[in-house]
Amino acid sequence: MEVHMAQPLTDDLGFLLSRASGQVVRATNAALAEHGLRVRSYSVLVLACEAAKGLSQRELATALALDPSQVVLLVDELVAAGLVERQAAESDRRTRLVVPTAEGCRVREAAGEAATAAVEAPLGLLGDSERDRLRDMLTRICTATA
């Protein structure tokens, strides 16, 4: 018979993960607010800017691990703000490519810098090599299941 010493909540990786995530998301949202963005809409904009020829909403959904129906709303928001456009795809009339406008690219740059700066508050105590290790571990967690 094994003795189970219940682990304190402050040692629970799930608890720490969600709390740290909350901190960082909160700080990032605050920084993105002046650019009219939040974390999720910002993520869509970043991906659209990364892809040279735009991305389909389906690709965005997969990349962000979001349901396609959520991507619709986020893209709607960005379109309304004039940061991206929906373009008809040549090969398949069902798919609509999300491509950034010139303004979208500018905002993405400025918002990116603001977000990077804001995240220094919670992440300031971590050195560069620690951040690399953290990034590596988080990436493995994300890919472990889906």
Next chain:
Amino acid sequence: MEVHMAQPLTDDLGFLLSRASGQVVRATNAALAEHGLRVRSYSVLVLACEAAKGLSQRELATALALDPSQVVLLVDELVAAGLVERQAAESDRRTRLVVPTAEGCRVREAAGEAATAAVEAPLGLLGDSERDRLRDMLTRICTATA
């Protein structure tokens, strides 16, 4: 003038953190469901079980980084499920101590094991020493700001 090479989204620690957190929370919620709990109510129960003499709701709010008004609802839930009780504090008639019932302690045990097992899916690729490092880094992120 400095050249800013915009960082890809998949390297963004904030993005990775919130995505990894989502994975773990989802897996944990699924495991806790059969015990009638979710991550937040489970956290309250764990803290109540940890403290020998119970905790005030204010202390719970601080420990969980939640607003006191949210703690009220979570405790209501646990009371309705018969897992904790609100006891009048002797020293201060304003404060109400949250103390686990015998059933609450049993459920906390079982739920804790289920949660630990469930988290192995996303965390399985991390060794023990890596988990220690991760725990350390996340703790520093959480304490950096508040």
Next chain:
DNA sequence: TATTGTTATACTCTATAACTATA
């Protein structure tokens, strides 16, 4: 006056189901 707990409200995020138009 300050603090504990409470009620209320609004907004964001998450999760599903169902529908349309194309393929």
Next chain:
DNA sequence: TATAGTTATAGAGTATAACAATA
């Protein structure tokens, strides 16, 4: 029949404000 996008809805999480009882 399968896939891309869309609409709708409900539940959970987050964020504030205001209030009563007590200190």
